Amino acid sequence: MSSGAEVVVEALERAGVEVVFGLPGVHNLALWAALRESSIRLVGVRHEQAAAYAADGYARATGQLGVAIVTTGPGAANTLGAVGEAWASRSPILVIATDIPSTLRRSGEYRGILHETDGQAAMFVPVTKSVHLAHAAGDVARATVAALDSADGEPARPVYLEIATDLLTAEAPGLEPLGNDALDVEGRSPGGFWDAVAALNGARRPLIWAGGGARDVGPHVGHLAERLAAPVLTTYGAAGVLPPGHPHLVGLPPHVEAAGRLWDEADVVLAIGSDLDGVQTQNFAQPQPETLIVIGLEEPTNYRADVFVRAHAGTIAPLAASVEQRSGGAPDLAAVRAAACATLDPTALRFLDSLRFALPADANLVVDMCIPGYWCAGFFTPSAPRKLQVPLGWGTLGYAFPAALGTALADTGPTVSISGDGGFLFASGELATMAQEQIPLTAVIVDDGGYGMLRYDQVRAGSETFGVDLHTPDFEALAASFGVWAETVFGLDDDFGEALARHIESGQPSVLVAKTPDPLVPPPNTSPNWYRKR
Known part of the structure; x- marks a missing residue:
């Protein structure tokens, strides 16, 4: 018989999984050992939320399952914001988390065991389409296959799999593949x-x-x-x-x-x-x-x-x-397009033109909840589907950079992420992941010295800005400290476009900082500027 960890990894291989993202912990090290002997590439990130974001970016770029592996309690909980974004945006990701040892768990009791949570899986119910538990050795194969089956089915949503940590090293029965009950009406005339x-x-x-x-x-x-x-x-x-x-x-x-x-x-x-x-x-x-x-x-x-x-x-x-x-x-x-262009700020138009100049036809663009990201979401048409990722399901700030790690590893073309200076700092530690794994990604940071969208909201309301102007690091020096090539330009027009083209052409991990001296103007697709009101 195989260990529980080996059963899980074998099931992932059978499902065609080629890359997983995760963060090791004392409870899930057996999965790390099993993955080392497998055909699957394991990418270690610096925060569990980044693991789920990267899985989401991979899934959106490919249409295939993205997988994140995390540890018990706080490790699992750290993924929730990213899992919520995947849920709202209908991304097929699978989060595999450990639970405390089955021998120490008592139903309905909290005993103070390391990382223990009373009802860990319950945290995931609102942001997944199914939850699968393996709290006994005989459940590991069944729960894993069921989770993969659910993740592969329609409608696309995240799935959660939880395995008691001692079951990863214990002997477990092998795989018994389940059937797929996913809805399939293609090739016939459905009702209506x-x-x-x-x-x-x-x-x-x-x-x-x-x-x-x-x-x-x-x-x-x-x-x-x-x-x-x-x-x-x-x-x-x-x-x-x-x-x-x-x-x-x-x-x-x-x-x-x-x-x-x-x-x-x-x-x-x-x-x-x-x-x-x-x-x-x-x-x-x-x-x-x-x-x-x-x-x-x-x-x-x-x-x-x-x-x-x-x-x-x-x-x-x-x-x-x-x-x-x-x-x-x-x-x-x-006439429709001409009328729309007349409503856009000239800086936005120059920025979009710079992107069109710099990005190859097969490029992937992953944007954050920031004003340049909103410009792209509304007014940048990529050459093909799955080439533009926008976190406007749940609307999670800090999505772009960690998600782009997964997008870049999908190998569907060069990848560029666009973050504001505030959003990038949510996951700046992933510069280490990008450097260590040599992920070919250009991370653009548009630095306007604060949360530009929130600043706009306050100014628009006639208030003094408060809590939205940020002390930010020297991003170029920060990237260099991780061994990542970085460059700084001023403005978002020709110099920016030419620099971005150089970074993409290099094919190496890089950071491009674009400093904007003037406040950026949000486009009509941001809620303060919606022309329809309720």
Whole structure:
């Protein structure tokens, strides 16, 4: 028989896991030993939250499972903010945590054992789709396979697996793979399909709203848009589902009034793979469409679906083949884009132009909850889906840099993270991870001397700034102290773009600091500037 740790690692290998992120602790060292003998790359981070963020970044970049391994009690608890972000953004990650030894656990009692928590797994219930426990040797294989099965199924959400630490070194029964009960309706006509066809054929002004669930079926979205002669609005998670310059792509968030009018004027809206959340709809201030068709795996709750098709986004392939071809070609979106650009701050426009100059077509861009990140979320269209990551599920500050570690190791193209000076310090210790693992990532830090978005909120309210202006380190010197190449530029225009291009071209771990002497202006897709109010 194998040890419990060996059973867990074998199950990960069978599931095709190639890299895991984690932090060792006294309770999980047996997993480290088993991973050392496996085909899986183990990346040790400096904080457990970074392990879960990196797993999330890897999952978003690849569409495959991201895995984080942490220790008992505080180690597990440290992941919760990152797991919440993955949950809200529907990322498939698996958190494997240890619990205190099964021989010392007494149900319903707290005994003061190292790292003990009364009900550790309960912390994860609100931010995962399933929780799996192995508190006896016979449970290790079953719980591990069940957790992997759940993580691989739809809808995508985080999964939590907890194993008592003594079971990792004890003998455990081997694997007995479980079946996959994931919903699969592709290749047939699910309920509501022909009602959707009829509604679209009868539409005068159809609109497609593509969410994160549609990001892997971009060609079908484009084909359907062409047949319907419909504009396409994309959520943050669907950025790149249609490439830049596609004639049907609006390329703007609905928070810009010119783009929002397309929603208002549509008589039929087709929402694909989106729950029409508050961040995207200005807290549901977008009006209920005359007819709303929703294709997704879960019944919508935020808007009334006149037609609900419970199906994967791939169902739009037969849908496109079934709707009538319209005349008239692509909608005229030039005036919409011109009106939107007129609302953006010139610094934002120069910054976005610099990014377009510097980033290769296959680059991954991972942004934080900061003003430059909001500019990218709303107004930067990547060349393909899964190339822009935005933490606007839960909205966790400090996401970009640690998540980008995982994104870079997905090996899907060069990776750039964009953080503010405040958000970067949440995980600045991961500079050690980047250096030790030689992760080819360029971490951009836009340094405006504080929490720029919060400063803007205070100034906008007519208040004096308080608690938002920060003492920050010399970021270039900080990076150099870890052995990471760093450079500082001033401003976000040509000098920044040229420097960023050099850093990406180098292919090595690096930090680029962009100092901004003037306060940055948040774009219309940030809540203080939403034009719709409730």
